[in-house]
Amino acid sequence: MTVGARSATVRGRNWGGGGYIVEAYCMKCRAKREIKNPKKVILKNGRPATRGVCSVCGTKVVRMGKS
Numbered sequence: 001m002t003v004g005a006r007s008a009t010v011r012g013r014n015w016g017g018g019g020y021i022v023e024a025y026c027m028k029c030r031a032k033r034e035i036k037n038p039k040k041v042i043l044k045n046g047r048p049a050t051r052g053v054c055s056v057c058g059t060k061v062v063r064m065g066k067s
Contacts, residue, residue, distance in 0.1 A: 024063040026054040035061055 026033045035052035043049050043064075050063040 022050055022052075022063060024050070024052075024061040026057065026059055026061050028057050028059040029054060033061070035063065 022035045022038050023032045024035050025031070034055040035050060036055045038050045038052040041049050041051050047064065048066045052061060053059065054061050
């Protein structure tokens with residue numbers, strides 16, 4: 001499910017268990033990857049984001065916008 005024009009490159013899918021699988025672009029893998037241990041954060045400018053680590057390589061990834 002793609003939500004809005006800004007999050008066209010990032011998807012959140014509901015697998016029925018109530019939890020969402022959040023994907024973000026990993027700069028090291030150069031591909032969209034699932035975020036492990038996603039945490040909602042507020043950036044310095046006051047905007048919401050989701051922060052975690054890439055499920056493949058372990059690099060930190062951030063998805064900007066409400067999730």
